Amino acid sequence: MPTSTPSSRDAALETSVFWERFKTEIIVALIIVLLGVAGFAGYRFYSDRRAAAASALVAGAKNAQDYQQVIARYPNTPAGADAYLLLAEAQRSEKKYAEANATLHVFIAKNPNHEFVSTARMAMAANLESTGKSDEALSMYQQITSAYPNSFNAPLALLSQVYLLKTKNQIEEARRICETILTQHRTSFWASEAAQELRLLKPSGLSQPAATSTVPPFLAAPIRTPAKPSMPQGAPTPK
16 A cells, blocks of 8 residues: 655644744744854954954064053963064063063963974073173073974074084084984084084094004014124224
8 A cells, every 4th residue: 555645734844843843942042153153253353353453563663661561451462472582572672681582482381382482592692691690591592402303493593502502512422413413413504503613613632642563572673783883903902
């Protein structure tokens, strides 16, 4: 016996019943979706406008006070992050090395995944050098090469270690680092500088050994002793 298909009237009735039963929930869901789309679009528009304003402000900044204003007004923008680096550079130029390192420390804490984190650490190490803290600077350069071995700052951090090791008369370690630069970063801009440093660094404690004969003693020519002069006949014997 053939099965009967539901009539269009039944389908319309079911749709009407479904709508009457769930229309409130459907309307609320549609409103939430529309508000979400509108809010996201508004947020994107606001963020873009804010980022553009921050970029314009940092472009016109001339001194440390201007950079601090950018940071205060636009703290969570890319331009705000750049302002930290520019502020640290301005402080360094004024020989305010401790303040510059404090600024860079805040930059790293707020932007741990920023592409210039290794650059900020390099600047901190250079500031430590400028204040005579060579041991701390050397340690930071070592941390940079360990944490960012493939970054563009890695060969420069290695070469900076060479200069510090030379002042400490640790020549062998300095030579080893130069060789590391030449093997691991041979295409780097700093490879030629490392090669020049390696030529200048002479191995410590290396002296030319005295030349010795490799001929076995039993094959060596006998040592000739000078012959005594012969005395003429009739000459008096010396007493």
